[in-house]
Amino acid sequence: MPEEPYNPxxxxxxxxxxxxxxxxxxxxxxxxxxxxxxREMVRILSQSMDEPMPLGMRVKxxxxxxxxxxxxRYEEQLVYLRQTARQFPGHADEASDAEFxxxxxxxxxQKIAESTH
Amino acid sequence: MNISDxxxxxxxxxxxxxxxxxxxxxxxxRKPEVAEDLVQETFLAAVRGYDKFGGRSxxxxxxxxxxxxxxVDRFRKLGRETSFTDTEFLSDEFSEKxxxxxxxxxxxGPHEWKPExxxxxxxxxxxxxxxxxxxxxxxxxxxxxxxxxxxxxxSKEICAILSISDSNLWxxxxxxxxxxxxxxxxxxxxxxxxGTV
Numbered sequence: 478m479p480e481e482p483y484n485p486x487x488x489x490x491x492x493x494x495x496x497x498x499x500x501x502x503x504x505x506x507x508x509x510x511x512x513x514x515x516r517e518m519v520r521i522l523s524q525s526m527d528e529p530m531p532l533g534m535r536v537k538x539x540x541x542x543x544x545x546x547x548x549x550r551y552e553e554q555l556v557y558l559r560q561t562a563r564q565f566p567g568h569a570d571e572a573s574d575a576e577f578x579x580x581x582x583x584x585x586x587q588k589i590a591e592s593t594h
Numbered sequence: 595m596n597i598s599d600x601x602x603x604x605x606x607x608x609x610x611x612x613x614x615x616x617x618x619x620x621x622x623x624r625k626p627e628v629a630e631d632l633v634q635e636t637f638l639a640a641v642r643g644y645d646k647f648g649g650r651s652x653x654x655x656x657x658x659x660x661x662x663x664x665x666v667d668r669f670r671k672l673g674r675e676t677s678f679t680d681t682e683f684l685s686d687e688f689s690e691k692x693x694x695x696x697x698x699x700x701x702x703g704p705h706e707w708k709p710e711x712x713x714x715x716x717x718x719x720x721x722x723x724x725x726x727x728x729x730x731x732x733x734x735x736x737x738x739x740x741x742x743x744x745x746x747x748x749s750k751e752i753c754a755i756l757s758i759s760d761s762n763l764w765x766x767x768x769x770x771x772x773x774x775x776x777x778x779x780x781x782x783x784x785x786x787x788x789g790t791v
Contacts (some may be wrong), residue, residue: 502618514696515703516687523768527742527749547703554704554775558710561724562743566658569618571718572725581630582608585637588606592638593597 507542512541518548526555601650604641611657612637617657621728622740632668636661662745666755671736674754680734683764684769688776704775707783719787727777731770738763739770 497505513521518541519535530538542549565572615636619629639660640647647656672678691702698704714720728736738756741747747755753763782788 483751493666495767509697516689516691516692516696517700519772520687520768521766523771524764526771527764527767544693545698547643547698547700550704550706551775554707557707557711558771558774558778559743560742561714561720564711564715565721565724565728565744566618566662567614567654568715569621569725570614571721572621573617573722575617575620575626577613577630577633581616581633582612584630585608585612585634586605588634589608589637589641590601592641593604 508540508544512537515545515548518545519551522548522552522555525560600641600644603644604637607637607640607657614654615661616726619661621725622737623628623668624729624733626667632661632664635664639664640664648677657771658666659740663735664681666741666745666747669741670755677758678734678756679758679762679766680732681765683732683735683766684773686761687769688772707779707788709788714782717787720782723778723782727774729782730777731773735766735770738766739774742767 512518518538521530521538524530524533542552612633615633616629619632620626623629623632640657643660647653651659669678691699693699728731728740731739738752738758741752741755742749749760749763749767752758753760758766
């Protein structure tokens with residue numbers, strides 16, 4: 478049976494240290510020690526949605542993603558949130574069944590008529 | 595276009611887009627009477643500015659654009675009257691999701707989100723879940739998040755509009771994103787409708 482290819486960030490693998498040899502374990506521990514912890518990383522990722530991330534931090538982020546598929550997913554999901562949130566206003570009529578009352582419609586029509594006279 | 599044409603068009607807008615605008619405003623401000631006022635102001639502004647609408651975008655996006663400005667104006671006014679800072683919400687930032695040294699607790703970390711954004715855009719249920727999740731956010735957090743992500747207001751401008759500091763804005767946005775991400779995952783992506791399971 479061919480050996481499974483080495484995947485530094487196996488999706489669905491419950492542990493970043495699983496299925497790794499001594500060198501790989503050492504590397505993962507090294508990256509873990511020298512890049513922000515996930516709790517801090519998610520805060521940094523959120524901030525990077527609002528202002529550019531400095532180059533040094535971008536490098537650390539890339540390294541961190543090598544050992545952490547969760548933070549990588551988190552970043553992808555922040556982009557997902559942004560993309561869908563921007564589309565939300567055009568789909569707002571699908572988002573709830575709150576009724577825009579006929580009284581309100583009538584009142585607005587009245588105001589429009591007044592404003593154009 | 596003469597006045598009666600504009601009136602006829604405006605009357606049609608109320609039927610065609612009134613409900614969408616109202617429901618959108620309601621997600622943003624929650625109070626029905628305030629939402630109705632915002633929709634009314636939107637239509638009146640649309641009538642006044644009809645000459646400027648060159649048909650470059652759809653009527654709906656043009657009207658939504660006006661409504662967004664009206665909402666931002668409202669928040670600007672509120673920002674002058676009350677403090678918009680809320681650093682209490684989610685102050686533990688889902689600490690149970692992380693082990694003590696700060697890495698993700700692997701069982702509780704983000705799941706994979708299967709359908710691409712393009713695929714969910716056509717799903718009514720997705721927008722319902724999104725609307726519910728937004729409504730669960732506290733008012734100030736929701737105001738900040740929706741201005742940033744829906745109205746696409748730059749963060750510096752939000753700070754100026756609401757009179758809050760950069761760092762407070764980042765804390766609030768971070769917590770809003772965390773809570774919304776979690777809510778969407780639980781109520782959409784991890785359900786059969788969302789397609790992850």
